[in-house]
Amino acid sequence: VTKSRETLFMAKILVTGSLGWDVPIWLEGALRSGGRIRARTLEADGETGGFPGRLGGGAANIAAALVRVGHEVWVCGRVGDDVNGRRILDGLAIRGIQTEFIDASLPSTPSAQILIEPSGERTIIGFSTSAAHSAPELHALSHDFDCHIQRGGGTRLGVRPPLIVAHVPTYGAYNSDADVVVGGRSDLAAGAENAPLATVRQQFPHANWGIITNGAGSLIAQSDSHSLEIVPQSVAMLDATGAGDVFMAGLTDALLAGATMESACRHGAMWGGICVGLEGSAAAPDEARYEAFIHEPSAI
Numbered sequence: 001v002t003k004s005r006e007t008l009f010m011a012k013i014l015v016t017g018s019l020g021w022d023v024p025i026w027l028e029g030a031l032r033s034g035g036r037i038r039a040r041t042l043e044a045d046g047e048t049g050g051f052p053g054r055l056g057g058g059a060a061n062i063a064a065a066l067v068r069v070g071h072e073v074w075v076c077g078r079v080g081d082d083v084n085g086r087r088i089l090d091g092l093a094i095r096g097i098q099t100e101f102i103d104a105s106l107p108s109t110p111s112a113q114i115l116i117e118p119s120g121e122r123t124i125i126g127f128s129t130s131a132a133h134s135a136p137e138l139h140a141l142s143h144d145f146d147c148h149i150q151r152g153g154g155t156r157l158g159v160r161p162p163l164i165v166a167h168v169p170t171y172g173a174y175n176s177d178a179d180v181v182v183g184g185r186s187d188l189a190a191g192a193e194n195a196p197l198a199t200v201r202q203q204f205p206h207a208n209w210g211i212i213t214n215g216a217g218s219l220i221a222q223s224d225s226h227s228l229e230i231v232p233q234s235v236a237m238l239d240a241t242g243a244g245d246v247f248m249a250g251l252t253d254a255l256l257a258g259a260t261m262e263s264a265c266r267h268g269a270m271w272g273g274i275c276v277g278l279e280g281s282a283a284a285p286d287e288a289r290y291e292a293f294i295h296e297p298s299a300i
């Protein structure tokens with residue numbers, strides 16, 4: 001017996017951090033220093049309005065997955081008052097994501113080139129500054145959120161939500177009071193996977209759990225009393241962009257539904273696997289593959 005969608009807990013979630021207009025470039029061969037590689041980019045059509053780009057940035061990727069399973073999601077970050085900034089606002093709005101807290105005062109909207117190798121692995125060439133990753137001041141926000149996800153940055157809210165999930169490394173201002181903190185091994189110093197909790201407590205001293213993901217390899221979640229190792233199910237990787245973001249979204253979806261950390265990590269890994277099997281990082285408005293966390297009947 002599975003619970004119907006209507007009886008699942010749908011939360012009010014604030015996601016703060018980076019927003020960007022990404023330009024994906026599909027390489028015909030693997031990156032090689034000093035080499036020469038043919039490539040293609042997006043066709044000029046559809047959402048892009050004639051410009052070869054797509055919605056990206058960690059906060060947008062997380063919000064797009066969570067809104068697909070029925071959560072009410074606000075994104076707070078910074079864009080510029082320019083064409084790409086408007087494309088980002090439109091891209092969020094057509095997905096049903098609330099944009100009222102976005103600050104459009106950056107000198108220019110962040111844009112990154114994403115080099116995607118035939119293996120599906122991506123390399124990000126970014127130009128944005130740390131100001132672009134940090135959210136505007138949030139102290140005055142009086143909404144009652146069930147959860148704050150900090151992807152890059154985000155200040156303290158007027159009312160502390162019951163759950164704060166954050167990502168390391170941080171950029172710009174951030175609120176160090178997070179409960180669960182996630183990092184990708186390739187963004188962190190060597191050996192982080194051997195000490196996830198100590199690694200994340202360098203920036204988030206009150207964290208109860210530190211989680212280090214490692215692409216197709218095992219992810220490790222550690223608390224003061226537990227250490228879990230989870231092997232992601234193998235999937236055909238088409239575009240690795242946003243895997244860590246969508247892992248965080250799935251993890252949070254499950255934690256909000258009352259899952260154990262082990263079940264939440266498995267659900268996050270499943271969402272990360274869905275993300276790498278799709279082209280793009282911010283789920284399309286009609287993307288149906290993400291499914292909300294459903295308890296095993298025995299766990300209800």
Ligand SMILES: Nc1ncnc2c1ncn2[C@@H]1O[C@H](COP(=O)(O)OP(=O)(O)O)[C@@H](O)[C@H]1O
Pocket residue numbers: 183184185186213214215216218219232233234235237240241242243244245247268269270271272273276
């Ligand atoms: N090739 C893959 N096969 C299966 N799962 C994957 C793959 N790549 C990523 N994932 C899932 O997404 C999660 C986050 O991916 P990772 O690459 O570690 O994040 P980041 O985007 O920070 O590099 C992984 O822990 C895993 O669960």
Ligand SMILES: [Mg+2]
Pocket residue numbers: 184186215240243244
């Ligand atoms: Mg990766």
